[in-house]
Amino acid sequence: MKKTVTINKNTLFRKIYSKGTSYVNKYLAVYVLPSKDGISRLGITVSKKLGCAVIRNRAKRLIRESYRINEENISGGYNIVVVARKMVVGTDFHHVNSALIHLLKKHSVWTAENE
């Protein structure tokens, strides 16, 4: 299994925000933009408004874990940015996981194999 490629440039983030399509959930907001070179990238945004460093780190870890588990089911070649919303504070992994799957299905980047 290859490593998860992350987005680490501010300009790329801004491009995805302005040009990508977005769907919003109670827990998360997901922006998707097809990448030019065919590599999937993941970016996670957690605002400072959500809470202190522990809460923000917890949210990032839950999102990253959910992406890692479901990476096989996501069709490649997309830049995906996941933004955590306020309801994510205090929830457990299962809620975050189902929320992410729901949004990825809306974006139709979910290639269901197991269902």
Added chain:
RNA sequence: UGAGCAUUUCGGGCAGUCGCGUGCCUUUUGGCACGAGGAAAGUCCGGGCUCCGCAGGGCAGGGUGCCGGAUAACGUCCGGUGAAGGCGACUUCAAGGAAAGUGCAACAGAAAUAUACCGCCAUAUUUAUUAUGGUAAGGAUGGAAAGGCGAGGUAAGAGCUCACCGACCCUUUAGGUAACUAUUGGGUCCUGUAAACCCCACCCGGAGCAACAUCGUUAAGGGGAGUUAAGUUGGCCCGACAGUCCCCGGGUAGAUGGCUUGAGCCAUACAGUAAUGUAUGGCCUAGAUAGAUGAUUGCCUGCAAAACAGAACCCGGCUUACAGAUUUGCUCAUUUA
């Protein structure tokens, strides 16, 4: 048994599966080791380190403020003194100077550092009173009103005089390194405020790892000031520096080092009341750069795995947040012996 005061340590443990960061070994797969805190937080102090001009002097500015000690240093810590609170164990305290000077004290009150509204007394006029003078005992105001109380004294009064008490200044003796405590004699009777200016003593150059160093990338030039009196530091001055470039706006791409062996941790012995220091032996314990600890299952302790919370150059403190468990010593009350 109840109530309370101080204080120590911990902040779940073990195992399985998938996954993350760093290092090492293999190098296609992979394997092994290590991997957040008592506050990592707030950035409130102090220091190391780096650069700024060699890190100097004065003014300004800022900080600290009982005494002695500890320390690299501190606004921290330890031991003592004093004051306040508590029956007590004990706790709290920015605790120098108001008798060097200046300012301020609203409203109220007659008057706020100086006085005469009412009252009391004397004299004159007159007997309703009015005027002048004396007075700080009594009233009233205020947070604060000329040290308190008694006796003498007086026209009425007053530290005006005296006894006792209190405060302050000088002083004698004893104890203590000192703050200070006890004490002898003399003098004085003075509002509060220095977290108002100030005085006294001591301390402080500035900026910060987004510092800084090395290697590289982009680029395009334009405008302004200056020519030995301008520039450079932190506000100013002096001194110093370099000996031609400086400022404004615009453009560009980052990588590596700094980055963890340190005033380090643990154990023992000795010195010291203690903070702490010295010696010997052992140990190596995160180092990321959109930023590593998560998901899940089982067992154990427990009512319940459950609080506050995530290193970002590194240390010493302080402050604030914190569910629950826990060590040791002491005080008071009640009962029984």
Added chain:
RNA sequence: GGAGAAGUACUCAAGUUGGCCGAAGAGGCGCCCCUGCUAAGGGUGUAGGUCGGGUAACCGGCGCGAGAGUUCAAAUCUCUCCUUCUCCG
């Protein structure tokens, strides 16, 4: 990560050599005029939060981000905490 600035009625805010300060002023709200009606415009005056008391007029306490301290007295001075905003390469 580091360095700073600010917080006052519903909103924007003035006030900080400590005292007559629940706090000037503007918007907003509310009343009147104008209009067939409304908006805009003009004029005028009032109350300002919260708790307690009172039939009411009104009176008293607490309140200038929160909590302590200094002082006779704190929006103002000092300390600690909270929130918001700005700057750095």
